[in-house]
Amino acid sequence: MKTHLLVIGLVSLCLHSGAYALSPNQFTSLEYHVNTGLASTLPYAADQLTPDFTKAFGFIALEDELSIKLVTFIDTPNRDFNAKHINIRVRENVTTPRKSKITIKLRDDNPEAFGELSGYKKAEVDYTEGKAAYSVSYDLPYSPNDIDIQHVNIATVFDIIKRNQAMWNIVSDIYNQHKQDLIQTEVMRTHAWEGFVKDKRFNDVEMEFQIWTPYYRKPRITFAEFSFKGSAGDKARLDEAYQYVDQQVKAVGFDSGHQGSKTNSTFTITEAFNQ
16 A cells, blocks of 8 residues: 555656746746837837937847737736736737737746746746846737737637646636736837847847837837847856947937836836726
8 A cells, every 4th residue: 555655646746747936047048138218219119220220329230120019918907917926918920920929927036936837938037227037938829810909808818828727827816806807008019120239249149129119109108128038058148248238228328218127117108007
């Protein structure tokens, strides 16, 4: 009998070994963000870069190809998901619709705050203004034919989430308790261009420049940033690249107005949410 119990215990342990509280060294992806202002170098919601912009930010070479996405987030007016470190994002890829996806992201200063997790796509550390935030994300594809991002059917979003048990486990309790209260944020239009830093020390680090603006242009506000990603194994060099980009942007001297998380800023400008 004792032998049987031991075997059962070992099987149970193996079946559940994919779920565990994460430690800092398990966050193997790094992403760096540098907020910037634009002054008058670009028109509002620009869909192409201008000579004035290229001259002002001469440290980087960006390609002409534009990527367009539409983004909205879901929560209760009191942000009950956020209180549990959970963000729910619906992102339509206008440029490549088949890449549209629903993302659940857990984000906190302390990675062990997430508890036991399994089946996630990415464990990442985000650096903004020199501060680290840990995030774990889960993605599911969706068709823009099924979800109108400007008028999101929230029940449809959660029906899709139910297809992934790990994702559903994260949100189900709050959803079942507050589903009648859930609303979406302002829809944000994101325009992005990819490129590289000209400095030869970092010219193999792929950069992205993004501008976020409300789809309906109210309020008339812009979030702009440079960002890049890499592996935790290259952290020392990526930190150097981050310091370089940050110094170059500060030398340009445009007041960004927006600092920190684009997600939190999107909630802030959406009047229906209690701040």
